[in-house]
Amino acid sequence: MDLPVHVQLDLHRRMVRIRLFEEAAGRLAESNRLPGFLHLYVGEEAVAAGVCGALNDDDHITSTHRGHGHLVAKGGDFNRMMAELMGKATGYCKGKGGSMHISDTSLGMLGANGIVGAGSPIAVGAAFANRYRGRGQVAVAFFGDGSTNIGAFHEAANMACALHLPIVFACENNEYGEFTPRDKTMAITDIVDRAAGYGMPGVIVDGMDVIAVHEAAVEAVERARTGGGPSLIEAKTYRFYNHHGVQNLGLKYRSDDEVAMWKQRDPIFTLEDRMIENKAATRDQFDAIWAELRAGIEAAIAFADESPYPTPDQIMVGVYTSMSGAN
């Protein structure tokens, strides 16, 4: 427990923001107020929070279909996120992208992604540009266990290592790709085993322990920033809800016992308990943080509700930088 209390509180705050945003999105989806697919990040908060807590504002991240947590952890604005999920004109993507493409390039968040594996090569490009400009920025590719089965991941990892780029590969190993368990789709247990094949260091961390994730991330980011090249972090974690939507129990591909076991290791409550035990914070303090952030969520829902939908004349806007030549 060497981390300064203010850093622990920062990581806690990032996790609570994710949790509240996701639970609110889940409730809205349940009452059919969100169109499209919804892949919730609940349970995996320690990964996005621990890693993004090690980044500067101008560092870049690429994300996945399960991307809200990454944007929130990078500092995403609740109002614009909620509006985007509802398909409103005031949303991050003006209603064009939705949950699966949520992004904020001004925060260095280069987009959630509907194509599994597609983020990693883009992170390689950001890392290349960062070194090219020489401002010391790094890039992080967030990706799931399942996405390491796709060619794009392997090409990205190899190229990043071959070019010795300032990048961190951050794997959220939640043991499933959609509805199929990891052991049916790969013959290794630990994603980190892949790192050696490309010549980069890799570590396994407890993805339910935000401090452990953070410490590993600080080391990997430092390595990247100081010219030490790529690293891979495998965070063992779990999504509390179904692949998409809000069901969490009674799923035919995983047992309720397994879900209960992981929920006992809730990354937010684990940190709170530990900080209280270490006298680094009090229950009252945490209650106040939850209340404050909850108010922000309620305000975001109201903002999104009151926001207008985009008008049909917006369909053709944003395809190209200028409209000439469009059909």
Add this chain to the structure above:
Amino acid sequence: MADERKLAYVMAFNEAVKQQMEADPNVFCAGEDIGAFGGVFGTFGGLQAKFGADRVVDTPISEQAIVGLGVGAAVTGLRPIVDLMFMDFICVALDQIVNQAAKLKYMFGGDAVLPLTITTAGGGGLSAAAQHSQSLEALLCHIPGLKVVMPSNPYDMKGLMTACIQENNPTVMIKHKRLLGMTGHVPEESYSIPLGKGNILRPGKDVTIVAYARMANEALIAADELAKDGIDCEIIDPRTLQPLDTDLIVSSVKKTNHAVVVHEAVRFGGLGGEIASQIQELAFDYLDAPVTRIGAPFSPVPFSPALEQHYIPDSKTIVQGIRDVMARV
């Protein structure tokens, strides 16, 4: 017929696969989440339980290797059905589809046989946004060596899927996501619909509408609406886009003297352009008005329902398009 057997589009697909797997031990399926889970759309439901995990294979998320698995197994004597969950994901596997599957036979001097079926799900209307809603059929139809099928109803689905599996060339079977739950008459016994044969979905004398997949159903609604104004539409559903039943389309246009082509894909560079060209080359003297194309605007599919509902053509767009064509006379 009240006692007609009804089946959903998705189950018509499932039944075709099941019957062909029963009939031919060389038929197997591979794809993401298709085994124990039965496929994200339920298309492969119950098949692993019936045929085992060797014949209904859960694959890693590896589109390129999934199609490659199909190509290699097909060229060595099996009859694979490989599934790419969403049509957008064909882009991840394009080398295997375009450079390998489509061309091996030709490049090998005609010797290789590739009885490969690639199945996928296309189309929008679910707020699934730009990477899960596309209609990329024109891309595939442009590739010599591939056959491309897009059924508009459960009956055609079963017959065409059966034909795809029995076909000795690579075929791409594109289900429409918004039609999965559509029910209709489907005979229990196995039957096939020849690839390349279109269908007159509705006979009429005033204007020919060429429409496929979900747009064929929208055209049917539009035709009812137009009938009230005394416009009698003939709807041609080509069913197979490659090879295309040009004869059927042209003979219809020679009768009606008007043609409108409808698809969900973006208009520019879409199949509508090809079909319109064929019509003007083969029936120019019969046309009373230019052939019109109805399709999506030239943008990615937007997420917000407020935009997507205006983006994808529907019966109202078709009615308007046909009124415009008829008004030109």
